[in-house]
Amino acid sequence: MKFTGVHVAVAVLIAAATSTVVTSCPPSDRAALLSFKSTLTEPYLGIFNTWTGSDCCTNWYGVSCDPTDSRVNDIILRGESEDKIFTQTGRSGYMTGSLSPSLCQLDxxxxxxxxxxxxxxxxIPACTTALPHxxxxxLIGNQLTGKLPSDIGKLEKLTVLNVADNKxxxxxPASIVNLKSLMHLDxxxxxxxxxxxxxxxxxxMMSRALLNRNQLTGAIPASISEIYRLADLDLSTNMISGTIPEQIGSMPVLSTLNLDSNRISGEIPASLLRNSGLNLLNLSRNLLEGHLPDVFTPMTYFSVLDLSNNRLKGAIPKSLSAAKYIGHLDLSNNRLCGKIPVGFPFDHLEASSFSNNDCLCGLPLMQVC
Known part of the structure; x- marks a missing residue:
């Protein structure tokens, strides 16, 4: 095939068009960022002083863009950081103001x-739930008020939702259960x-669920036991009532369970103490009653086992001596009775671990049996 001058010119134009790379962010993204900035005041570090020029993808602190089309992908502004802008001033960040709905234009x-x-x-701007990607x-560690958006379940790709330490x-929201990709909830x-x-x-998909230090009521849903990947569950310091679902003790990767400082009643499920993967179990400051299940084995390994400030009765299970490891054990302020077993782990515990029970005796208490 013979190439004419027209063919060559067309080829050059096509090559130029296909090799064009967007080198600056769209004016609409830049305008949205500046509107976001306008509702915030950061007086000490000067991070917003970097938000100048026409290209918000270059040297705008905390902003990053897609290299293919220069659309804004990430806003990452942490008030506590090892970044040199913090280390040079020797202080953490402080910012006032509010979150502008203009963020939602960054689709x-x-x-x-x-x-x-x-x-x-x-x-939290309600339109945040319309960000499809x-x-x-x-948003941890601010003074945010109001409610979580009711339709937060629309964020189908969300893997991390962290709004801890706010107001x-x-x-x-009921729709939260639609966040099928969620791995971390705080x-x-x-x-x-x-x-x-x-x-x-x-x-x-969730591996961490931290709902502690709120005002939650009602019972612990048994459906939580269906979250196969859940490793950390913290529901402490709420007003949760009802009993502990037996199924939770059978969760395969659960390693930390904090239920302390609630109004939970009933008996401790034997499956919880039998779960060899559970490393930290805190059930203190509840209304638990009945006997301690005698189900400990050489596979038992607790760095923390805190059952204090309940209504547990009867003797301390002798099988507890068979445990592979018990780091911190607290059975104080219950209604336990009988002789404290000898040997590990009891030989390295202090009297405070057993104080204020009905009639416990033996070391490390001073009561002679």
Whole structure:
């Protein structure tokens, strides 16, 4: 085939068109970022002083873009960081103001992290749930108020939801169970009330669920036991009542279970103490009663086993001496009675681990049997 001058010219134009690389962010993304900045005040570090020029993808602190089309992908602003902008000033960050809904114009966002600024208030923009690519929403350590967006379940790609250490209220949205990709859920240290969604077990990818230090009521949903990957569950310091579902003791990778400082009643499921993977178990400051299950084995390994401040009765199980390891054991402030077994782990525990029971005797207590 013979190439004419026209063919060559067309080929050059096609090559130029296909090799074009966007080198600056779209004006709409830049405008959205500047609107976001306008509702915030950061007086000490000067991080927003870097938000100048026409290209928000270059040297704008905390902003990163997709290299193929220069759309803003990530906003990562942490008030506690090892970044030199923090180390040079020798202080953590402080920021006031609110989160502008203009963030929602950044429809290619995958990460929105505005964390540990201590003074950011107002609510979470409701339109945040319309960001189709959002994978990480981390707003920990601010002064946010209001409720979690009711339709938060629309964020189908969300893997991390962290709004801990704020002043959020209201109930956990029922739609949260639609976050099928969620792996890390942290709602701790807020004022969230109401019950835990009964079908929370639908969050099959979740490995950490931290709901502690809120005002949650109602019972622990048995469906939680269906979350195969769940390793850490913290429901402590709430107003949760009812009994501990027996099925939770059979969870295969559960290693940390904190249920302390609630109103949980009934007996301790034997499956919990028999679970060889459970490493930290804190059931203290509840209304648990009945006998301690005598189910400990050479596979038992607890770094922490705290059953204090309940209504447990009867003797300390002798099988506890067979445990592979018990680091910290606290059985104080119960209604236990009888002789404390000898040998490990009892030979390295202090009297405070057994104090204020009905009639325990033997070392390390001073009561002679």
């Amino acid at each position: 290619r966002l995958t990460s929105l992290i505005v964390a540990d600024w201590k003074g950011i208030s107002g609510g 959002l994978r990480i929403l981390d 959020l209220s209201g109930e956990i 709602l701790s240290n807020n004022k969230i009330s109401g019950g835990i969604p009964a079908d929370l077990g639908k969050l099959s």
